[in-house]
Amino acid sequence: MTAPFRVAHAGAAEDDVAGGHWSALTRRCLAALAESGPAPTGDAGLGFVYVTDRLGGHLSEVVDHLRLTTGLRHWVGTVGIGILGNDGKVAAEYFDAPAMTVMIADLPANAFRLFEQQEVGTGAFTKQHGSWIESHGAQLGLVHGDPRSPRLPAILESLAASSGLYLVGGLASSRGPYALAADHVAAGGVSGAIFAGAVDVATGLSQGCSPIGPVHAITECDNNIVMTIDDRPALDVFKEEIGEILSRDLNRAAGYIFAALPVKASDTGDYLVRNLVGIDPNKGWIAIGDLVAKGDSILFTRRDKPSAETDLDRMLSRLKQRIGKPIRGGIYVSCLSRGPNLFGPDAVETRRITAALGDFPLVGFFANGEISHDRLYAHTGVLTLFT
Numbered sequence: 001m002t003a004p005f006r007v008a009h010a011g012a013a014e015d016d017v018a019g020g021h022w023s024a025l026t027r028r029c030l031a032a033l034a035e036s037g038p039a040p041t042g043d044a045g046l047g048f049v050y051v052t053d054r055l056g057g058h059l060s061e062v063v064d065h066l067r068l069t070t071g072l073r074h075w076v077g078t079v080g081i082g083i084l085g086n087d088g089k090v091a092a093e094y095f096d097a098p099a100m101t102v103m104i105a106d107l108p109a110n111a112f113r114l115f116e117q118q119e120v121g122t123g124a125f126t127k128q129h130g131s132w133i134e135s136h137g138a139q140l141g142l143v144h145g146d147p148r149s150p151r152l153p154a155i156l157e158s159l160a161a162s163s164g165l166y167l168v169g170g171l172a173s174s175r176g177p178y179a180l181a182a183d184h185v186a187a188g189g190v191s192g193a194i195f196a197g198a199v200d201v202a203t204g205l206s207q208g209c210s211p212i213g214p215v216h217a218i219t220e221c222d223n224n225i226v227m228t229i230d231d232r233p234a235l236d237v238f239k240e241e242i243g244e245i246l247s248r249d250l251n252r253a254a255g256y257i258f259a260a261l262p263v264k265a266s267d268t269g270d271y272l273v274r275n276l277v278g279i280d281p282n283k284g285w286i287a288i289g290d291l292v293a294k295g296d297s298i299l300f301t302r303r304d305k306p307s308a309e310t311d312l313d314r315m316l317s318r319l320k321q322r323i324g325k326p327i328r329g330g331i332y333v334s335c336l337s338r339g340p341n342l343f344g345p346d347a348v349e350t351r352r353i354t355a356a357l358g359d360f361p362l363v364g365f366f367a368n369g370e371i372s373h374d375r376l377y378a379h380t381g382v383l384t385l386f387t
Contacts, residue, residue: 004106005329005386006039007361008032009085009092011099014054020098022051022058026065029102032087033070041071043109046193047102048331049077049181050365053174054098060185062100072104074114076193077181078144078172080365082339084332084350088359093339093347095366103363105329105386110136111199114182116191126162129194133163137197142331142384143169144180145190147368153376155190160374165194167374168203168384170333170367199386202322205372206315206381208308208338209273209301213241215262218296224277225287226259229298233284241300250279256304259288262297263375270372273301273379289378303379308342309352312381316356319385327357327385332364334381339366353383360385 010028012020019025033039047066051059056079063075084093085101094101113132115125132138141163145152152171160167169192172178182191195201216237220228229237239247246253253276260271278287292298334349343349353362370377 005103005361006033006036007085007087007101007103007329007363009087009099009101011092011094011097014097020054022055022062022098023065025055025098025100026062029100030066030069033102033104039070039072039104040106043073044107045072045074046105046107046112047072047075048105048363049075049100049102050083050363051079051100052083052094052098053079053081053176055079055100056174056177056179059179059181063181063185066102070104074112074183075181076114076142076144076191078365079174079177079179080367081173081175081336082366084347084362084364084366086350086354086359086362088361091347091350091354093350095340101363103329103361107199111196113194114192115194116182116186116189125159130163133165133194138194139166139197140195140201141165141167141192142195143167143190143192143371145169145171145371146178146180146188147171147173148178149189156371156376157374159190166203167371168333168382169371170365170382171369173336173366173368201384201386202319203372203382203384204315204319205270205377206312207271207273208311208335208342208379208381209258209260209303210307210311211260211299212302213300215297215299218292218294218298221292221294224289224291225285226292226298227283227285234286235279235281235284238286238300256302258301258303258379260299260301261290261292262299271299272375272377275378305342308338312349312352313356315383316353319383320357323385323387325387327360327387329361330383330385332362332381332383333367333370334364335370335379336366336368337379338381349381
């Protein structure tokens, strides 16, 4: 009997040339998948594949090999500096080594549809997929993006607005080739899969940061430079909130304190975390990693392990309360700043998910930006569950 969702993952030491070859790792994943029975074939079923950037230049060969061997036509995925997987027995996160994680979902042929979208504003996406989305009651889109593509935030907003889809996913991360798979493999723009309304899903967003003060108003700015907050020098407000110790040496705030832009009309208090990219102590200005306008809201947050653990547990608890039946499989997209860099080694972040929700087939990658709804986030984790 075919299991509805099945996962296999495999990695090799960085210096293991033979064992770390893309074909060797693909064979290991295929062998593990075969143990749980035959895979769906043809247009029925959808495969997900994520590879580390050590294999980024070979994603096309990996997809071809998976398609030929399984007979499963449709594959979606991308490349990450880190990837993760849970096969129901072992949860693993792979960094700095050749590795791949594969999930096969036994879905009906009319339950999903793959897409590519290279440009925004052309109406091509709606023209090609709009009628399918409407007739199948589609509500969710899994999106993988190339972080080098200009206007990515605009692409996501247009995609969500024109289709009515709730988007999840993330941007590829790599120290080499960037690759996006949606049947065939290419670079640039975005690609992914749309799921029909008959596919039951639940999603959650973990911010990974906690506010250290109230929400303020930007009262003077220029592009990404915040000059005044609440009609006071922005740096004065910033120093008040981070405290005297950090204020003495602002370099210590780097990587620990972040700006955050509240998401308008969010009923869950979501905010977009943005890096602090510059400080002018003479003028009292701060620069952040996003464009802002006069009247925008801003707050400051801290990112540390306890804050991230608390928020991840909050998200998992809410998802657990919403889910009324067993989890068939899941996709987790976490920021590169998380994983072992924040939670610690030995797949702590992935194992925290399974500890809260139970062992279930899970794949994902560590991204260069995470996608939730119609926005591009940073330092977050986005979990999508199929139930």
